[in-house]
Amino acid sequence: MWRFISVRLLQAIPVLLAVITVTFFLVRVAPGGPFDSEKAVIPEVKAALEKQYRLDLPLFQQYTAYLGDLASGEFGPSFKYPGRSVNELIGAGLPVTAELGFYALLVAVLIGGLAGVIASLRPNTAQDYIPMSLAMIGICMPSFLLGPLLVLLFGIELEWLPVSGWGDIPGDKILPSITLGSGYAAYIARLSRAGMLEVLSQDYIRTARAKGLPEWQVVTKHALRGGLMPVVTFLGPAFAGLLAGSFVVETIFQIPGLGRFYVQAAFNRDYTMILGTTVFLSTLIVLFNLLSDIMAAWMNPRLRHQLGGGS
Amino acid sequence: MNTEMLSDIADAEEGTSLWKDAWLRLRKNRLAIIGLCILLACIVLALLTPLIAPYAYDAQDLDLGATPPSAAHWLGTDIFGRDMLTQILYGGRISLAVGFIATAVALVIGITWGAIAGYAGGRVDAVMMRLVDILYALPFMIFIILLMVVFGRNLLLLFLAIGAVEWLTMARIMRGQVQSLRQQEFVEAAISLGLSPGAIIRRHLIPNALGPIIVYTTLTIPSVMLLEAFLSFLGLGVQPPQTSWGLLISYGAETMEEYPWLLIFPGLALTVTLFSLNFLGDGLRDALDVRGSKD
Numbered sequence: 001m002w003r004f005i006s007v008r009l010l011q012a013i014p015v016l017l018a019v020i021t022v023t024f025f026l027v028r029v030a031p032g033g034p035f036d037s038e039k040a041v042i043p044e045v046k047a048a049l050e051k052q053y054r055l056d057l058p059l060f061q062q063y064t065a066y067l068g069d070l071a072s073g074e075f076g077p078s079f080k081y082p083g084r085s086v087n088e089l090i091g092a093g094l095p096v097t098a099e100l101g102f103y104a105l106l107v108a109v110l111i112g113g114l115a116g117v118i119a120s121l122r123p124n125t126a127q128d129y130i131p132m133s134l135a136m137i138g139i140c141m142p143s144f145l146l147g148p149l150l151v152l153l154f155g156i157e158l159e160w161l162p163v164s165g166w167g168d169i170p171g172d173k174i175l176p177s178i179t180l181g182s183g184y185a186a187y188i189a190r191l192s193r194a195g196m197l198e199v200l201s202q203d204y205i206r207t208a209r210a211k212g213l214p215e216w217q218v219v220t221k222h223a224l225r226g227g228l229m230p231v232v233t234f235l236g237p238a239f240a241g242l243l244a245g246s247f248v249v250e251t252i253f254q255i256p257g258l259g260r261f262y263v264q265a266a267f268n269r270d271y272t273m274i275l276g277t278t279v280f281l282s283t284l285i286v287l288f289n290l291l292s293d294i295m296a297a298w299m300n301p302r303l304r305h306q307l308g309g310g311s
Numbered sequence: 312m313n314t315e316m317l318s319d320i321a322d323a324e325e326g327t328s329l330w331k332d333a334w335l336r337l338r339k340n341r342l343a344i345i346g347l348c349i350l351l352a353c354i355v356l357a358l359l360t361p362l363i364a365p366y367a368y369d370a371q372d373l374d375l376g377a378t379p380p381s382a383a384h385w386l387g388t389d390i391f392g393r394d395m396l397t398q399i400l401y402g403g404r405i406s407l408a409v410g411f412i413a414t415a416v417a418l419v420i421g422i423t424w425g426a427i428a429g430y431a432g433g434r435v436d437a438v439m440m441r442l443v444d445i446l447y448a449l450p451f452m453i454f455i456i457l458l459m460v461v462f463g464r465n466l467l468l469l470f471l472a473i474g475a476v477e478w479l480t481m482a483r484i485m486r487g488q489v490q491s492l493r494q495q496e497f498v499e500a501a502i503s504l505g506l507s508p509g510a511i512i513r514r515h516l517i518p519n520a521l522g523p524i525i526v527y528t529t530l531t532i533p534s535v536m537l538l539e540a541f542l543s544f545l546g547l548g549v550q551p552p553q554t555s556w557g558l559l560i561s562y563g564a565e566t567m568e569e570y571p572w573l574l575i576f577p578g579l580a581l582t583v584t585l586f587s588l589n590f591l592g593d594g595l596r597d598a599l600d601v602r603g604s605k606d
Contacts, residue, residue, distance in 0.1 A: 015445050023457065030461040140585040142537055144544040144557070145578045148564035156568055244452035247545060252564065262453075263545055266460045274460060278453050285450040 004297055012286050019282040020070065024063055027271045053077070053272070075276035086276030089261050096166055097257035100176055100249070101242045107181030108238070112188030113231060119189070120196035120227070121219070131189060138186025143245050147179040147252040166255040176253045180245050184238050188231050196227035225299065232299060236292030240285040333522075336598040343594020346587035353584055357404045366394040368401050369552070377570045387572045389562070395573065398559060399580050405555040406581070409469060410536040416474025417535075418528060421481025426512045428482070429489030440486065443479050451476040455538070459547045469548060473535050484527055488520035522599040529592035533585045540581060556581040 050056045054065055069076060075086035115131035122128055154175065155163035162172040199205065200223055208218045246259035254260075258277070265273040337343055356363070365385075372392030380387045386395035428439035455472045462468050492498060493516070501511050517524075540557030542548030544564075549555040556577050563574030 011444075015449065018445065019449060022454075026457060026461050136586065136589065137582075140533070140582050140589060142540060142581070144541060144564070145560055145574075145581065148560075148567055148574055149578070152567050152571060152574070240450050240452070243450070244541075247452075247456075248541065251545065262456075263547075266456055266547060269460060274457060278457055281453055282450045285453075 001298070005294055008290050008293055012290055015286055016283060019286075020067065020279055021063075023275055023278045023282075024066060025059075027275045028059060028062070030269075030271060053079070070279065075280055076272045078273045079270050086273055086280070089273070089277070090258065090280055093256065093258035093261050096255060097243070097246050097250070097259055100166070100173075100180060100246060100255065100257060101239070103173060103177035104181035104184070104242055104245075105235075105238070107177055108184035108188055109231070111181075112185035113192050113228065115185070115189040116192030116194075116231075117196055117219070117224070117227070120193045120200065123197060128193075132193065135186040135189040138182050138189075141182075143179050143183055144248045144252065146182060147175070147249060150175050150179060151252070164254040166253070166257070172253075176249050176255060179252070180242060180249045183245070184241065187234065187238070191230040191234055192228055195230040196223060199223045199226040202226075229296065229299060233292060233296045235295070236289040239288040239292070243281055243285065329522075333595075333598045337594055340594040340597065342590040343598075346590035346594065349583060349587035350591060353403065353407060353587075356400060357407045360400045360404050364397045364400050366397045368397060370394070370397075377566070377573065379570075379572055386576045387570070389573055390566060390570070395576055398554060399556070399577055402554040402556045402559050402577065403580060403584075405466075405549055405553055406536055406539060406557070406584075409466075409473065409539040409549075409555070410532045413470045413473035413477065413535045413539075414528060414531045416470060417477035417481055417531060418524070420474065421478035422485050422517065422524065424478065425482035425485025425487075426489050426516055429486035430493060430508055430512055430516065432490070432493075436486070440483075443482055447479055452538075455542065456545075456547055459542065464547060464550050466549065466553070469539065469542070473538055476538075477531055477535060481524075481527060481531070484523050485520060488523060489516050492516050492519055526592060526596045526599055529588060529595055533588040533592075536581070536585065536588075 047056070054062050057065065066076070073087075075090065078084045078086065078089075112135075115135065119128040119131045151163045154161045161175055162169045163175070165172045166176070167173065205218060205222055208222045209215075213221070243259065246257060247263050248259075249255070250257045250260040251263060258281070262274070262277050262281070264270075265277060370393065372388070375388055375392035377390045377392075378384060378388045384394050384396070386399065388394055389398065424439065424443070428436045431439075455476065458468065458472045489512070498511060498515060501515055506514075536556075539548055539555060540560065543555050543557030544561040546561070549558050551558070559577035560574060560581065563570075563577055567574040
C-alpha cells in the first residue's frame, strides 16, 4: 500500500511540472504586456516595475525564479492590482469554494448514491425508471441553465430562498449547492446503479442470501462496498469538474470564491494572477485525483497490485 | 486497384449482418429512435437555417423590444427586438458545428494515437499511453480557459482546444480494441501477406473497432456541446456577433426576471439536443453491445 502511494506521488510530480511549465510559457508568450494599457510610463518607473515582476531577466531565469517562488509557497503578485497577491486571493476564496464544493459533493453523493442504489434493487421497474430518468435530466441540464431556473422558480416566483450571496442571509447556500451538485448526483446515480447491479449478480451475494441474511443486510453489509467502487474512482475527476463548475455557479450566485476570481482574472487578462491560480488549482486537482486513486486502492485490494496502470 | 475494390466489397458484406443486427436492436429502443429523429431534425434545421429562419439574423426592432411569444415571433423577441427563433436557429448552427467538428478532431487524433500505440506495443505503447495518463491528470477546463485568454477567443481555437481535450478517452478505447484485435488470425494473415502496418490499421483494425468508436463518438458530441456552452456562458467561448445556445442562455439568465422566455427557449433547445444525443448513444451502446468506458 505504501509503495502504491509513493509510486502515485512520484507520478504526480511530472504532471505538476508540466502544468507549471506550460502555463508559465503560455502566459509569457501571450500578446500584450502588463503595462501596455497604461499611458506612457516614465522609463524609470517602467524599469522599476519590470524589475519588480522580474521581466528584465531572460525568460529562462524568470522561469527558474518562478519555480523557486512556488517551492516556497509563493504564487506571485497581481499585474492589475499592485499589492495584491495570488496567495491573498486564495486565502480569501478557497474557504468559500471549499465549503461550496463540500456541500455540492454531499448533495451529489447522498442523493445520487441513494437514487442509484434504490434503482438497482428493482431493475426495470418504476423504482428504476423514475430515478434514472431524473438522472438523465440532471446530466443534460447544465449548471448554468439549472442555476438560473432554480433562481427563477424558488427565488423570484416563490420567494422561498435568497438568490445570491454566500453566508449573508440564512438559506443562501442552498441553491448554489444544489446547482453545483445536481449534475454529479446524476452521474453518481448512474454509476452506483451500474456498480450495484454488477455486484448483486455475483456469487458471494447469493451466498449471503442463502445464509438467510435479510435483504437490507445483504445490501448494506455486502453489496454496497463493491457496488459503490465506481463512485469512489469517480470522485477524483468529479472534484476537477466541481472546481470548473464553481466558475459558473459562483458567477451566477455572486459568491466570492476562487472560481469567480479565476474568471475575473481571465477577463482582466491579469496574467500573473491567471498563472498563479492555474498552478494552484491544478495542484489541487492532481492531489485529489491521487487521493481518489488511493481510496479506490484501499477499498479494492486487487487494484493495489496494478501499479501505475492508469484508470 | 482491382483487388482492393474486391476486398472492399468483401469487407462491406462481412459488415452487413453485424450492422443490420445492431439496427434491428436499435430500432426496438424507442428513446434512442426518438433521439435519432430529433438529432436529424436538428441537423436539417441547422443546414437550412439561412433559408427557413423567419427573420434575418441581424434584423432588430428596437421599438418593439422584448415581447413574449406571439404569432409574428413564435418564441418572442429579445430586448433588441430580435426574433428569438431566428437566434436559436443560428445559435444551434454554431453549437452543433462545435459539437461535430471538435468531436471529429478528437476522433482523428484519438484513433490514430490509440491505433499506433496498440499496434506497436512494447516500449512505444508504454511511452504513448503514459503520455495519455499524464494528460488525463491535467485540469483541462482550466487549460481551455487559459488558451482562450491567451490566444484570443476565436472559433477555430475553440474547436481545436476542445478537440485536443477529448481525444484522450478515444485513444484509450482504440488502443484496447487494437490490442485485442491484433492477436487474432486475420491480422496475422495480413502481416504474413506483407501488408504495411498503416494498411493493416486502416483496412483491418479500424473497421473492426467501429462499434465502440461510434458509441463513444455519439457520447462525446454532447459533452463537447456542453463544454462550448459552458465557455460561452462565461463569455470565454463564442463571441458576438456570432451566437450559440450557451451565449443565448447567458443573455437569458441576465434578464430572466422580466423576460423568462429568453432563458427558457434556448435552454430547452440545448437540453433537448443533449437528451437525444445521450439517449441515442446509450441505445447504440446496447445495440452494438459495447461495454461503456464512461460509466
